[in-house]
Amino acid sequence: MFLSELIxxxxxxxxxxxxxxxxxxxxIDLENAFKRVxxxxxxxxxxxxxxxxxAMDGYAILAENTFGHSxxxxxxxxxxxxxxxxxxxxVELKNGEAIRIATGAPLPAGANAVVMEEYTCLDGNLLDVExxxxxxxxxSSACEDFRKGDLVLDNGKLLNPxxxxxxxxxxxxxxxxxxxxxxxxxxxxxxxxxxxxxLQGAEVINSNHFTLKSMVESCLAVPEMFHAVDDASLVKDMxxxxxxxxxxxxxxxxxxxxxxxxVVDVAHEMGExxxxxxxxxxxxxxxxxxxxxxxxxxxSGFPVAAMVQFDVFVRDALLKMQGLxxxxxxxxxxxxxxxxxxxxxxxxxxxxxxxxxxxxxxIKGSGIIRSMVESDSYIIIxxxxxxxxxxxxxxxxxxxxxxx
Amino acid sequence: MFLSELIxxxxxxxxxxxxxxxxxxxxIDLENAFKRVxxxxxxxxxxxxxxxxxAMDGYAILAENTFGHSxxxxxxxxxxxxxxxxxxxxVELKNGEAIRIATGAPLPAGANAVVMEEYTCLDGNLLDVExxxxxxxxxSSACEDFRKGDLVLDNGKLLNPxxxxxxxxxxxxxxxxxxxxxxxxxxxxxxxxxxxxxLQGAEVINSNHFTLKSMVESCLAVPEMFHAVDDASLVKDMxxxxxxxxxxxxxxxxxxxxxxxxVVDVAHEMGExxxxxxxxxxxxxxxxxxxxxxxxxxxSGFPVAAMVQFDVFVRDALLKMQGLxxxxxxxxxxxxxxxxxxxxxxxxxxxxxxxxxxxxxxIKGSGIIRSMVESDSYIIIxxxxxxxxxxxxxxxxxxxxxxx
Numbered sequence: 001m002f003l004s005e006l007i008x009x010x011x012x013x014x015x016x017x018x019x020x021x022x023x024x025x026x027x028i029d030l031e032n033a034f035k036r037v038x039x040x041x042x043x044x045x046x047x048x049x050x051x052x053x054x055a056m057d058g059y060a061i062l063a064e065n066t067f068g069h070s071x072x073x074x075x076x077x078x079x080x081x082x083x084x085x086x087x088x089x090x091v092e093l094k095n096g097e098a099i100r101i102a103t104g105a106p107l108p109a110g111a112n113a114v115v116m117e118e119y120t121c122l123d124g125n126l127l128d129v130e131x132x133x134x135x136x137x138x139x140s141s142a143c144e145d146f147r148k149g150d151l152v153l154d155n156g157k158l159l160n161p162x163x164x165x166x167x168x169x170x171x172x173x174x175x176x177x178x179x180x181x182x183x184x185x186x187x188x189x190x191x192x193x194x195x196x197x198x199l200q201g202a203e204v205i206n207s208n209h210f211t212l213k214s215m216v217e218s219c220l221a222v223p224e225m226f227h228a229v230d231d232a233s234l235v236k237d238m239x240x241x242x243x244x245x246x247x248x249x250x251x252x253x254x255x256x257x258x259x260x261x262x263v264v265d266v267a268h269e270m271g272e273x274x275x276x277x278x279x280x281x282x283x284x285x286x287x288x289x290x291x292x293x294x295x296x297x298x299x300s301g302f303p304v305a306a307m308v309q310f311d312v313f314v315r316d317a318l319l320k321m322q323g324l325x326x327x328x329x330x331x332x333x334x335x336x337x338x339x340x341x342x343x344x345x346x347x348x349x350x351x352x353x354x355x356x357x358x359x360x361x362x363i364k365g366s367g368i369i370r371s372m373v374e375s376d377s378y379i380i381i382x383x384x385x386x387x388x389x390x391x392x393x394x395x396x397x398x399x400x401x402x403x404x
Numbered sequence: 405m406f407l408s409e410l411i412x413x414x415x416x417x418x419x420x421x422x423x424x425x426x427x428x429x430x431x432i433d434l435e436n437a438f439k440r441v442x443x444x445x446x447x448x449x450x451x452x453x454x455x456x457x458x459a460m461d462g463y464a465i466l467a468e469n470t471f472g473h474s475x476x477x478x479x480x481x482x483x484x485x486x487x488x489x490x491x492x493x494x495v496e497l498k499n500g501e502a503i504r505i506a507t508g509a510p511l512p513a514g515a516n517a518v519v520m521e522e523y524t525c526l527d528g529n530l531l532d533v534e535x536x537x538x539x540x541x542x543x544s545s546a547c548e549d550f551r552k553g554d555l556v557l558d559n560g561k562l563l564n565p566x567x568x569x570x571x572x573x574x575x576x577x578x579x580x581x582x583x584x585x586x587x588x589x590x591x592x593x594x595x596x597x598x599x600x601x602x603l604q605g606a607e608v609i610n611s612n613h614f615t616l617k618s619m620v621e622s623c624l625a626v627p628e629m630f631h632a633v634d635d636a637s638l639v640k641d642m643x644x645x646x647x648x649x650x651x652x653x654x655x656x657x658x659x660x661x662x663x664x665x666x667v668v669d670v671a672h673e674m675g676e677x678x679x680x681x682x683x684x685x686x687x688x689x690x691x692x693x694x695x696x697x698x699x700x701x702x703x704s705g706f707p708v709a710a711m712v713q714f715d716v717f718v719r720d721a722l723l724k725m726q727g728l729x730x731x732x733x734x735x736x737x738x739x740x741x742x743x744x745x746x747x748x749x750x751x752x753x754x755x756x757x758x759x760x761x762x763x764x765x766x767i768k769g770s771g772i773i774r775s776m777v778e779s780d781s782y783i784i785i786x787x788x789x790x791x792x793x794x795x796x797x798x799x800x801x802x803x804x805x806x807x808x
Contacts, residue, residue: 030599034618045601048773050608055706057660085634085657085705086594088606102634103660104595104705106606117660145772153777160803161622162776164614165707169773171609173599190490191508195434195577197449202492202510204454205575210568214438218565230489230506253489256461256507301489301508302459303569329757329804331735353733368549369452369573372566373557399564400733403807 006279008383009312009346012288015274016297016317019290023178023323030167033159033175035220035404037323038167042153045171048145052107056138059098059120059127060111063135074121074128083108098127107139114138145169156323158404178323181221184246185212186238188253188263189301190229207303207369208252215310216250219318220404230254236266243292247321250314253301255285263298267291279345279383283309303369308348311378311402319404329401330380332393333358339388341381350375351396358396376400410683412787413716413750416692419678420701420721423694427582427727434571437563439624439808440581441727442571446557449575452549456511460542463502463524463531464493464515467539478525478532487512502531511543518542549573560727562808582727585625588646589616592657592667593705594633611707611773612656619714620654623722624808634658639670647696651725654718657705659689667702671695683749683787687713707773712752715782715806723808733805734784736797737762743792745785754779755800762800780804 007015025039054060061077069075081091082100093099093110101107101114112135119131146152152166159167159175167175192206193199209225216223224246228235230253242249254263255276264287267273271291278286282305287298297314299306319326336359341347349360350371360379363371377398381388388394411419429443458464465481473479485495486504497503497514505511505518516539523535550556556570563571563579571579596610597603613629620627628650632639634657646653658667659680668691671677675695682690686709691702701718703710723730740763745751753764754775764783767775781802785792792798 030614031617034621046603046609048609050603051606053608057665084594085608086596086606104593104608104657145774152774157777161615161618161711162773164618165611165711166773166777168599168611168614169609169707171599171601189508190488192490195572195575197575199450199454202455202490204457204489204508205450205452205573207569207572210434210572211565213435214565214568217438253508261461303573307565307569329802369566369570370549370556373561373570398733398805400805400807401802403804 006277006284007275008344009278009280012275012278012286012313013316016288016295016313017320019274019295020317020320021293023181023321025176026179027174027176030164030173030175033164033177036159036175036177038153038155038157038159038163038175039178039323040155040176041151042167042170042172044146044148044150044152046169047143047148048169049140049142051142053140054101054103054105054107054114054138055140056114056116057103058101058114058116058138059129060093060101060108060114061098061129061133062093062095062111063113063133063137065096066115066129066132069129069132071130074130077127077129079122079125079127081108098129112136112139156325158324181247181318181321182245183216183221183223183318184226184242184249185216185223186226186228186235186242186249186251187212188228188230188235188251192227208301208306211303211307212250212252212310215307216318218403219315220322221318230262232262232266235262236270239266239270239291243294248294248318249296250299251296252299252306255287255298255300267296267298271296280308280312281345281347283312283348286313288313304372307372312348315402324404326404328397331396331398333396335360335379335388335390335392335394338390339379339381341385341387343386344383346383347381349379349381351377351379353377353396353398358394410681410688411679412748413682413684416679416682416690416717417720420692420699420717421724423678423699424721424724425697427725429580430583431578431580434568434577434579437568437579437581440563440579442557442559442561442563442567442579443582443727444559444580445555446571446574446576448550448552448554448556450573451547451552452573453544453546455546457544458505458507458509458511458518458542459544460518460520461507462505462518462520462542463533464497464505464512464518465502465533465537466497466499466515467517467537467541469500470519470533470536473533473536475534478534481531481533483526483529483531485512502533516540516543560729562728585651585722585725586649587620587625587627587722588630588650588653589620589627590630590632590639590642590646590653590655591616592632592634592639592655596631612705612710615707615711616654616656616714619711620722622807623719624726625722634666636666636670639666640674643670643674643695647698652698652722653700654703655700656703656710659691659702659704671700671702675700684712684716685749685751687716687752690717692717708776711776716752719806728808730808732801735800735802737800739764739783739792739794739796739798742794743783743785745789745791747790748787750787751785753783753785755781755783757781757800757802762798
């Protein structure tokens with residue numbers, strides 16, 4: 001494939017998503033389910049709250065007893081019992097009586113409101129109530145959150161703190177979730193070495209090892225990292241072995257859009273290369289193949305190109321592979337300067353947000369890691385736009401919004 | 405303390421932050437440093453890139469040889485060597501010569517540009533170059549990212565993929581980071597039981613166990629979960645034991661703003677209760693103490709109140725305890741309906757963003773977990789505002805932006 005066949009970003013995404021399989025389901029302890037993806041419709045086993053309960057520390061009373069009363073004209077009630085959280089009163093409250101009640105405790109039979117402790121004065125077993133309360137005041141009614149049988153959580157939802165809370169409250173200590181995809185990541189490049197403080201000859205630090213590992217983790221997937229020298233038969237052996245054990249492969253390096261590049265050639269030999277070259281900047285030499293039914297994402301060796309390709313093409317795919325369909329929050333800001341682009345190409349410009357403005361960073365080249373560290377967002381210049389004028393509104397994708 | 409002494413949210417935050425200690429530093433493998441906080445200024449050990457290198461697959465040449473040439477008028481050069489990534493050419497390129505070069509490989513001596521393979525035609529050892537290139541074209545210059553000695557990463561930065569990449573590229577396989585705070589979380593309430601599908605008597609599901617554990621984890625801190633019945637001497641024993649082992653405590657329940665509430669009373673006995681009651685809705689009965697020099701956050705027992713209190717008062721504190729000072733991204737949206745509030749009180753209204761609008765959810769009570777599941781953001785009504793009109797711009801804090 002050659003330059004002339006660059007495909008648009010949207011087509012590339014469609015091709016990738018079409019190749020993804022339905023995720024597998026497993027049952028785990030709710031205790032360990034944070035940031036897992038809920039895989040079934042959760043219908044509650046319980047009413048929540050399970051009973052009418054007090055929302056305050058105070059006294060359970062009959063609201064009608066207090067009507068027309070105030071600090072200047074308190075009503076005196078007779079204290080007949082006390083209920084702590086976790087207890088139920090055996091006493092049925094009668095007209096003219098009060099029962100001391102703790103926050104969260106069940107409202108005793110006969111009562112229909114709670115007066116806050118602050119508006120009362122207790123002397124022995126006589127309680128002055130110095131305010132009027134309405135029926136239901138300071139009471140959380142049974143089932144006001146949900147009822148037994150109600151759908152409380154849909155499938156496909158990420159289990160964040162509120163979702164864990166509702167699953168627990170519905171009576172479940174287990175969660176049915178989608179399995180995390182296991183990703184084999186192959187960093188190719190004979191020149192690459194792990195970090196050290198002196199480089200020999202043509203050695204280059206394998207920084208992609210660290211970025212790709214953490215990017216896969218940031219998608220809630222499980223990476224295993226490998227390194228390959230630029231040798232087709234070694235890369236092929238590695239593909240063969242890893243495709244048995246992993247749900248997808250990601251490679252970096254060897255994707256240049258020319259004949260004879262190691263990784264894409266191996267992919268072509270073993271399966272179907274569906275994408276090679278996308279109209280995007282940075283990150284044009286992105287490739288994607290389906291081999292033995294599994295997706296293989298081939299990213300550039302250049303760090304920044306690889307990061308952008310990951311964010312645009314891989315991130316959503318890894319999330320979808322575990323049943324999560326997210327729409328990152330994009331915002332509108334005003335461009336602090338002009339940015340040229342080409343019709344038909346989508347640009348991801350590293351940028352920094354400042355109030356209502358967004359500043360594109362001045363950077364050439366897709367190897368400039370510093371630009372990723374100093375930026376906090378991408379300005380996206382869509383393919384149907386020839387650029388952005390100074391002061392013009394533009395679409396900004398904060399890196400923050402990419403986090404799962 | 406009583407209702408009359410409710411303090412503003414900003415004062416409460418100030419009080420809390422003043423009690424936090426400087427975080428402790430440790431050295432870990434860069435391999436495991438994702439989402440840790442960098443604790444030192446990182447100066448590079450290396451130049452990056454370490455040498456002039458090719459940004460493309462193609463041929464290293466002298467740019468001057470190509471001036472004035474094109475597809476119709478190619479210049480013929482003599483191929484004298486080939487350099488793969490990881491290799492250095494021993495040949496010095498002379499006028500009229502070309503050296504085949506792979507992406508990432510060092511530019512050979514004598515060359516000053518790379519022509520892409522696509523614009524050439526090779527026949528034996530004769531190369532036709534069908535375009536003109538300028539000096540430096542398709543070359544990443546040595547040091548264009550950073551130089552040995554440059555400050556490449558400041559302390560206090562979260563180690564995300566780009567930061568890990570730059571630390572590695574600077575030559576380090578270790579990271580100096582702040583220790584993660586260890587948090588003892590005590591869920592109080594005699595009525596609380598772990599999830600099951602039938603509740604007896606006044607039992608209530610301990611959903612806070614799951615929310616608090618995951619919220620602490622979402623702040624990159626390490627929670628250990630405990631449960632206490634409403635008994636002052638048991639709670640006191642637990643405080644005494646846990647304060648030895650943990651960097652901070654969080655409790656839920658027993659904070660009602662009245663006399664005789666278990667947790668706040670214990671805190672008062674053992675240390676200094678600096679906050680009890682904040683002018684916020686939901687979440688008014690928030691308390692904070694310093695005991696044996698350690699921060700103790702006392703949240704409501706009601707799930708939603710506890711979540712809001714956590715997001716407003718605890719989240720930033722746990723991040724600061726590991727050296728991370730973040731400013732969550734707040735955005736502006738138009739309110740889809742009127743929201744009343746009171747002067748002096750800060751409201752956190754659960755809401756859902758839809759395009760340029762934000763919809764406050766209709767919810768009463770601070771126990772309605774479903775409202776947290778169905779919302780994706782808080783509308784913040786600041787204390788100096790009496791409410792928000794329909795169609796008025798308001799400040800929205802997406803939950804997404806709270807993620808570290």
